Amino acid sequence: MSGIARHLFGVLVLVLSAQAVFAQEPSVTVGSKKFTESVILGEILTQLAATTGAEVEHRSELGGTRILWSALKRGEIDLYPEYTGTISKEILQAGDAATINEIRDALKAEGMIVSEPLGFNNTYILGMKKDLAEKRGIRRISDLARHPDLRFGFSNEFLDREDGWPGLRRDYALPQRDVRGMDHDLAYRGLAAGSIDIVDLYSTDAEIEYYGLLALEDDRAHFPRYDSVIVYRDDLEGRAAEVVTAISALEHAITAADMIAMNAKAKVENVPESRIASEFLGRHLGMQTDRRDVGAWERFWIHTVEHLFLVAVSLAGAILIAIPLGVIAARFSRVGQAILGTVGIIQTIPALALLVFMIPLLGIGAAPAIVALFLYSLLPIVRNTYAGLHDIPRPIVESAIALGLSPSQRLRLIELPLAARSILAGIKTSAVINVGTATLGALIGTGGYGQPILTGIRLDDVGLIMQGALPAAGLALLCQAAFEIAERRFVSKGLRIKAG
Amino acid sequence: MLSSPVIELEQISKAFGATQALDRLDLHVEAGQTSVLIGPSGCGKSTLLRVLVGLIEPDGGTATFEGTTITPQSVHALRRRMGYVIQEGGLFPHLTATENVVLMARQLGWPEPKWRSRLGELAELTRLPTDALGRYPIELSGGQRQRVSLMRALMLDPHVLLMDEPLGALDPMIRFELQVELRAIFRRLGKTVLLVTHDLDEAGFFGDFIVLLRNGRIEQRGTLEELVNEPRNEFVRAFVNAQRSTVAPLREDPRP
Ligand SMILES: Nc1ncnc2c1ncn2[C@@H]1O[C@H](COP(=O)(O)OP(=O)(O)OP(=O)(O)O)[C@@H](O)[C@H]1O
Ligand SMILES: [Mg+2]
Numbered sequence: 223m224s225g226i227a228r229h230l231f232g233v234l235v236l237v238l239s240a241q242a243v244f245a246q247e248p249s250v251t252v253g254s255k256k257f258t259e260s261v262i263l264g265e266i267l268t269q270l271a272a273t274t275g276a277e278v279e280h281r282s283e284l285g286g287t288r289i290l291w292s293a294l295k296r297g298e299i300d301l302y303p304e305y306t307g308t309i310s311k312e313i314l315q316a317g318d319a320a321t322i323n324e325i326r327d328a329l330k331a332e333g334m335i336v337s338e339p340l341g342f343n344n345t346y347i348l349g350m351k352k353d354l355a356e357k358r359g360i361r362r363i364s365d366l367a368r369h370p371d372l373r374f375g376f377s378n379e380f381l382d383r384e385d386g387w388p389g390l391r392r393d394y395a396l397p398q399r400d401v402r403g404m405d406h407d408l409a410y411r412g413l414a415a416g417s418i419d420i421v422d423l424y425s426t427d428a429e430i431e432y433y434g435l436l437a438l439e440d441d442r443a444h445f446p447r448y449d450s451v452i453v454y455r456d457d458l459e460g461r462a463a464e465v466v467t468a469i470s471a472l473e474h475a476i477t478a479a480d481m482i483a484m485n486a487k488a489k490v491e492n493v494p495e496s497r498i499a500s501e502f503l504g505r506h507l508g509m510q511t512d513r514r515d516v517g518a519w520e521r522f523w524i525h526t527v528e529h530l531f532l533v534a535v536s537l538a539g540a541i542l543i544a545i546p547l548g549v550i551a552a553r554f555s556r557v558g559q560a561i562l563g564t565v566g567i568i569q570t571i572p573a574l575a576l577l578v579f580m581i582p583l584l585g586i587g588a589a590p591a592i593v594a595l596f597l598y599s600l601l602p603i604v605r606n607t608y609a610g611l612h613d614i615p616r617p618i619v620e621s622a623i624a625l626g627l628s629p630s631q632r633l634r635l636i637e638l639p640l641a642a643r644s645i646l647a648g649i650k651t652s653a654v655i656n657v658g659t660a661t662l663g664a665l666i667g668t669g670g671y672g673q674p675i676l677t678g679i680r681l682d683d684v685g686l687i688m689q690g691a692l693p694a695a696g697l698a699l700l701c702q703a704a705f706e707i708a709e710r711r712f713v714s715k716g717l718r719i720k721a722g
Numbered sequence: 723m724l725s726s727p728v729i730e731l732e733q734i735s736k737a738f739g740a741t742q743a744l745d746r747l748d749l750h751v752e753a754g755q756t757s758v759l760i761g762p763s764g765c766g767k768s769t770l771l772r773v774l775v776g777l778i779e780p781d782g783g784t785a786t787f788e789g790t791t792i793t794p795q796s797v798h799a800l801r802r803r804m805g806y807v808i809q810e811g812g813l814f815p816h817l818t819a820t821e822n823v824v825l826m827a828r829q830l831g832w833p834e835p836k837w838r839s840r841l842g843e844l845a846e847l848t849r850l851p852t853d854a855l856g857r858y859p860i861e862l863s864g865g866q867r868q869r870v871s872l873m874r875a876l877m878l879d880p881h882v883l884l885m886d887e888p889l890g891a892l893d894p895m896i897r898f899e900l901q902v903e904l905r906a907i908f909r910r911l912g913k914t915v916l917l918v919t920h921d922l923d924e925a926g927f928f929g930d931f932i933v934l935l936r937n938g939r940i941e942q943r944g945t946l947e948e949l950v951n952e953p954r955n956e957f958v959r960a961f962v963n964a965q966r967s968t969v970a971p972l973r974e975d976p977r978p
Contacts, residue, residue: 621812624775625826625874626801635825639816714816716858 250276250458250465253290253299256283256665257406258488258495258680259344259426259481263303265499267452267469269511274464282495283676284586285665286379287312288578293586293667294334294455300462301454301469305344307446309336309453311385322449329453337452338473342426342481345448346380348390349423349435351413362441363394366420370397375418377406385446386422393444407679424448426478428486450476471507480506489681518689521674526693528588529670532660533697536592537653540599544652545645547600548607549633562608565601573598573659577666591663598659599652606648610641643713650705657698661690671697727786728753728882728914729774734783736769736938743769744780745938753881756908756915758925761935762961767918770935771884774916775806788881805875807885811867813859819870820855827877837877844873847907865896872904876911883908885917889924901927922946922965934958 250271254264261282268280281299284290291313293299310320314328326336348363350372355361358369366372380386381403390396398420404412410429412418423430423437425448430437452469459466484502487493503509516524547565551558571579576597580590614637622636638645664672671690678686709718729751736744743766751757759767772778773785776797785792787800813822820841827837845852848869859867868888875883888904889897905928908915919925925932926946934941934949941961942954950966953959 617808617810617812618814620772620775620777621806621808622814623777624801624804624806626798626878627826627829628798631829635829636814636816640814714858716816716818716860719858719860 250278250301250462251299252278252280253284253293253302254280254282255287255290255302256285256676256680257424258428259424259485260303261680262484262488262495262498263340263450265495266472266502267301267303269496269499269503270468270471270507270509271462271465273509273511274462274468276462276465278465281586281667283664283673283680284667285578289581289586289666292581294453295332296585297455297457298585298587300458301452303340303450304453305448305450306336306339307345307385307448309451310446312383315384322451330456333456335454335456335459337454337470339449339451340472341450341474341476342478343447343449344424344426344478344481345440345445346386347423347425347440347445348420348438349413349430350420350438352434352436354419355436355438360438361436362439363390363444364441366396366398366438367394370399372398372419373400373402373417374398374420375402375404375409375412376422377409378403380422385444390444393442405679407682410682426481426485428482428489431482431486432490450481475506476502492681492683522689522693525669525671525673525690528668528673529657529660529694529697532588532591532595532663532668532670533653533656535588536595536660537599537649537656539592539596540603540652541649543596544600544603544648545607548604548645549611549638551604551608552611558608562605565604568597569601573662574665577662581666586667588663588668590666591660591668595656595660595663599656602651602655603645603648606644606651607641610644611637613644614640639714640717643709643717646705646709646712650702653701653705654698657694657701661694727751728788729916730784730786731770731773732784732786734770734773734780734785736766736773736778736780742938744773746783747935747939749933749940749943751914751916753914754912755930756905756917756928757931757933758929759916759918759933759935760920760922760925761941763920765935766938767935768886769938771806771886771916771918774884775801775804802878803881805872805878805880805883807868807871807875807883807888809887809890811859811871813867813871813874815859818856818858819850819862819866819873822859822870823873823877825874830878840877841873844876847876847910848873849903863896864892865900868892868900872907880913882914882916885915887918887920890920904928922962934961936961 252264252268252271254260264280264282268278271278284293287308290299290302290304294302306322306325309325309329310316314320314325320328322336322339329336348366350360360366360369376387381401387401402418409418409421410433413421413435414433423435425437429435452472454466480502484498487498488495500511503511547561551561573594576594577590580594584590584593618636618640619632622632627635660668660670661672661675663670664676671694673690674686675690678684678688678690727750729749731747731749734744734747735742747766747770759770761767769778773780774787774792776792776794779794788803790796790800792800814825817825823844824837824841827840841855845855850866850869850873854862854866854870859870862870872888889900892900901924908928915928917928919928929946931943932946932949933943936957942949942958944952949958949962953962
């Protein structure tokens, strides 16, 4: 990263942390992963913690384990629901499944405390349609070895993790080659549509019942236990002891059947997680909790503000940095190639990977997302600034020199105005890409239009997906229109009229 | 009046890779003279003008402008005293004719009444219709563009005009008209002019002196009559004959 970019990076971080300070931070922050069960448990924890009078915020649907774990370590969240199997394999990277006591000790060294199990084991299992299983005579995972033609559709996390597909294939010597990675929720649709035969499931998934699936028996005990627990920072006991006491009410309090029922309520009946949580707390723990439902319009407004914030800040930063970079690239050809190469390489980093790289540096939320969007916005603007300046005919440039204009006068009065159309087109491209890419920010807790999309995919709710996708598309169109107006303002009429 | 050299080139050389564009060239131009550079394509005419304007730094030799050696440092100040006009005019397409002409004056802080009156003078001098002043270059005819280009070059009242095929892109009718007007303007203003053309006839029409170049060297410097009647070598004779055979006899000189 160049010196200038590093400075901007610093400024962004400053602005964002200043914001956090003025926002008066809530004393306890609960996190949850981007699947429904985690969101429900996060909501239960949030409402339970709030009964103590503490100010509690729920940062829900924050991507996967790595994101939650780094957020916890950085203190951006104080607690979140996790599973023992995930802790031992993903966080501790222990070869064999650790016992809960080993896990406790290991996490203690990291400053984290693990609760007693909440009462259910949500391990991975493989599922397939009952009728197909019957036809092929499949009941156990080991039976799959005899059916190499079956098509597998696994969640990306399952494909990657050691206790997922790589270990499973080894332990059962599975021969299947058609193995695709896809979103967990989309996998069910593929299964229903018949385009895949086997999916990975969580044993408390609501869909097992809903889609009439057979959960294949793990006859070689490959999958470790995934007992649901709460992980929290050890400083929470000092800061909010009542909260720690309150959440301990959940220990051994949730059965697998409870969890499946709650999952089904959310996914099949589309009941909001906050209501599911308050009903559970009322029914099982006799607790009256507050929940705040946000109306559709208010939610839309919040998402709009969040989205615009991400786009506006990252784009403004990119414009401020990229235009000078483009000018430098056009002026000094050696440095120019280096600049164009570097911003080009940034563009090839997958958006999600870039977001995740940012987390150890900047945590979760708007800061890493803005930096990532900023980096993505650089290339089109730098390249178009460079091209716009580079394409100015030589006689024009030489006339300007011969006229006696200084280099800075030339840049301001001749070169930038002549490159204006190209530069604007670059900014427009960046803005449109930016609006789309910003939806991914929801995975690291930025909110915005990505939030309803994420929730919609999770709940298989097309309407909800549209609540994010349509405004995002609308915003992209609005950007286009705004730039057409800007072109009239910034591009001289002498360049806009056609030769006649 | 005792004329002093405005432009002095001594042993100027410039190579582009293997091409010797200027080869130890010497040239003196006196104040108030119109000198015309002519020669086969690629002989170094444009390069010579670009050395004077400081667009190109020569490999060797010295170029002096009104007594000051042209260097990358000095040339910026000297440019105020030079007006440079190129074939297509080199007008800035995003500025109107007026904006093109007065750009530099405004940068130098001329008050509006001053640049407006100078603009009016120049429009009259070059006979540019007033309604053309508000138009963008793309909305002007080729002849109008050259008039605007000349106005721009004259705006700061330079001592010297450097013109690289100013009429090269115009059709013959307009070209003839502008030749006559240009020469009248040169005479009226008494500027020192260094002009490039491809056309010996035009060279004879404009030039007090004609400078015939080949391969970056001067083959002969003299009046048209001298070139025609006393060619210094076979190349000059061949060049003159090739050009003379294609055009009508020498045009009547309208000078009294
Ligand atoms: N920037 C450059 N890079 C490389 N070679 C150049 C450059 N400028 C000029 N030359 C070469 O130098 C020689 C002289 O060029 P110059 O433009 O001065 O010729 P000219 O006499 O103006 O020709 P024309 O009548 O065609 O305009 C030519 O061979 C040309 O190809
Ligand atoms: Mg030339």
